[in-house]
């Protein structure tokens with residue numbers, strides 16, 4: 182429903198990227214890894230279930246707490262059924278790397294969105310390491326991974342800045358002969374590197390290159406997962422556009438490889454403060470205070486794109502409410518996320534009376550008055566949540582369709598947003 186403002190203290194659920202990795206690395210470690218703040222979203226639960234199928238004992242004593250009884254580097258067991266990873270690209274791509282090095286074969290599958298997403302980006306470099314992975318002719322899942330215990334380390338220069346590709350190769354590299362090095366064209370999120378170090382596995386970084394040595398092992402650790410800045414981003418955009426808003430987003434991860442959304446909103450004129458900055462479990466965290474402010478259109482600096490790659494749905498809503506034109510370039514990756522986020526967001530904005538012109542690698546948005554209307558999220562969680570926040574500035578109700586996948590990354594979104602002041606109803 183239109184109008185309202187956001188206020189109060191909000192703690193969004195745990196970071197999705199870190200939650201996935203806590204299960205994967207905890208499963209490979211020696212000893213018991215205890216995780217708090219784990220994201221109980223469908224994506225991370227798909228990872229958790231996959232490791233249970235591979236024989237890892239994982240307990241969930243209470244919400245947000247997970248206890249993983251590590252099986253060691255060589256302790257995974259043959260999965261006797263396909264591993265269904267639902268909507269989760271991170272699960273599938275990281276598992277490709279990990280499973281390529283096992284002494285057994287596995288089949289990976291997922292939902293309609295995941296089985297359309299490009300997997301050649303991991304298959305191709307893993308194949309150079311000696312992996313055997315079978316995909317559909319267009320390089321999509323279902324995938325069959327024929328394990329090979331004799332992978333070779335490689336030096337790989339990634340064509341796009343992708344943390345999933347980097348992480349898949351580093352995971353395979355833990356098992357490979359020699360050293361595996363990945364060079365990124367621009368910094369992508371570095372949680373895998375940080376967490377490997379935390380698990381006692383050295384990762385060398387030289388400039389834009391990270392390397393791991395094969396043959397090591399991981400030591401269990403305690404992991405505190407910060408709140409997900411990608412989930413907080415919806416509240417940042419919402420509070421920025423809705424007059425009178427003042428929210429505190431508590432204990433949010435502010436790893437510099439993830440804070441593009443803060444940088445971009447600030448360039449647009451947003452009033453965002455990082456308070457109480459500290460480190461928790463090897464990751465920088467802060468409380469983020471966001472107050473409403475008049476936004477203006479900008480040309481988004483391309484170097485910020487990989488640092489905000491999941492936040493563009495929320496940023497497009499901010500741009501729609503800004504004065505003047507916002508231009509995004511260099512973001513072709515958005516076309517191969519859970520949906521084609523360039524097309525789907527442009528269609529939704531146009532349906533709400535905003536001029537949004539998709540380009541091959543971005544969008545040009547003219548700020549204007551949001552009408553109410555009907556928007557199809559195409560099953561994309563972040564598209565659905567972004568348009569929910571748009572209602573704060575809309576002239577009439579916005580109906581958003583196909584929202585079940587909000588549960589992949591942000592269970593409880595509607596209740597939390599309602600508590601902060603968004604007039605939202607699930608029907």
Ligand code: S3P
Nearest residue numbers: 198271342343344345346490491
């Ligand atoms: C992720 C990496 C990003 C991001 C995704 C999570 C990760 O994908 O979009 O939501 O946890 O490694 P890419 O590696 O494809 O950019």
